[in-house]
Amino acid sequence: MTVAASTHFRSFLDELARSQSGRILHQELGRRWPETADELNMIARYALLPAGKLLRPIMALHAAEAVGGDPAKVLTAALGLEYLHVATLVHDDIIDADELRRGRPSVPSQFGVPNAIVTGDHLIFNAFGAIVDDPQAAPAQLAAAVAVLAETGRDLCRGQLLEGRLAGELAASTRHYPEMIRLKTGSLFRAVCQIGALLGGAEPELAAGLGRYGEHVGLAFQIRDDLLAYVATSEQTGKPATSDLDNGRPTLPLLLAYQAATDSQQLELDVLLRGRGGGEAGLEWVSELLAETGAVAATRERMKLHAEHALAELAVLPASASVDVLAGIAHWTTSDES
């Protein structure tokens, strides 16, 4: 699959999930988390399956292959990165009291908070277990991969707290938003690519370069998601259109609009974000403000910048189908697809 061809499909990520690596990951995930009467594995299975698009483990496999490694040997670790991602979703759903996840009751909503806490922990432990699972891997690379995953886990925790503190705070968020999305989203994408490369046999320096690629993709991915909340329909994003406003999330489009807004518009934005978002009328007013202040265009510029930084990190790698896929993912982050 070439990137040029793939971008013609309706959804690049759907196509990626149906690619060979995506299909193998889906199959293995189902095989490793079978239906069971065991309560803990049953809840973990509910959290993991049906799987999302498995973008992170797919990227890990391609990062391994891009540096000359055998993706089959990185399969378990790649799934481990999905376990960590899902663990954070399970714990986040408790913290945010979110009742729905991927169109079904969230884990805390379906199984209660105590089970959700334990299941999230269980998935974290499984993530680390998966990283060191390959008995044939070079131990030094396993240890380096564990160190990256531990550091990323700490970043995710820090991002979770920072996000909570910034809710409703537009003025304070301008300074902290880049750090917040780096911790919350960039860090795990970085780890995914860095660990994939390490376990694929890359030297630390090359793996760090793939990590920087991953971080920029993650940042573009998050900014894209933040923008779609205002320019896409709820059918496209899969969540209520007013969700970000309702939750007072000071995302980049809002921050850029805030900076360009008049004093009275700033005041109105502050009130909206600290209140309950103002419903559909509030959303309409904000969407108009974003267009009027040029915040939509400025946000897209920021996405493109991260995508370009990501692509630049790939330049050191020899041409291969996997590098094409990684480049395609960077391109996709700046596309209009939902």
Added chain:
Amino acid sequence: MTVAASTHFRSFLDELARSQSGRILHQELGRRWPETADELNMIARYALLPAGKLLRPIMALHAAEAVGGDPAKVLTAALGLEYLHVATLVHDDIIDADELRRGRPSVPSQFGVPNAIVTGDHLIFNAFGAIVDDPQAAPAQLAAAVAVLAETGRDLCRGQLLEGRLAGELAASTRHYPEMIRLKTGSLFRAVCQIGALLGGAEPELAAGLGRYGEHVGLAFQIRDDLLAYVATSEQTGKPATSDLDNGRPTLPLLLAYQAATDSQQLELDVLLRGRGGGEAGLEWVSELLAETGAVAATRERMKLHAEHALAELAVLPASASVDVLAGIAHWTTSDES
């Protein structure tokens, strides 16, 4: 400090905490978690300090030294094992809605459930980070240690769920109690000693032997704790005397009494455990039943058996001060000290 001398002191564990390794661990813990304005580290510090008796990291250091390793090089990893222990306490306090821990408000009670979830996760990630922190360690031993810690984490989750399911269920618990305390307590003590030995340079087989020592000590430790709830005062145990009954915990003393009890006594025990424990009167009746049925003596026998198994695992090691300390801990589990 010889074991023979130490057992004359008021409390062996207090003495151990004041030993050289205990003092170094206390100092390092305070140094690595200083007072800070950073919210996440501040809550983690609250959870970790003032420290308990640091029995687990002390055992890790002595396990490393017992196999010929340098305990100074295992210090960070030993503290990591304490982080994992405290992480489980923080998450357990949410699950059990416990408002007090070590005589102070518990983390969820002091900082709220969301912060407690994130802080527990943060401590888990720090535990794994600490294990792979030594750049001079043999990578194969680091990877093996991470695998042990991940497996133990999964055991702890499984033990937490099993304990919840068995609450109030005396008849069902007879079969599951050994597995439950193995998962809940034995597993982490096993990991502590196995990881200490691995990072001290032991071959996997020798490290596994120290792991079995640790598991038996952990089981004796847990059974001892379960017995003290009925034969010690609340001043000695540091928790309300009726706590285990109130929470319907089907511990070994109760299970042994249940097996030896008459039908009507069994019925009364069932009612007590499924209700709210019957307060002081309930406790008095149960304590008498334990003595009358020989359950106290039988429980002590089980503790002794585990202590003997633990001591037997130490027989392969050359004599050293650290082996003496490890043996002393096994002996202590069968003592009457609180």
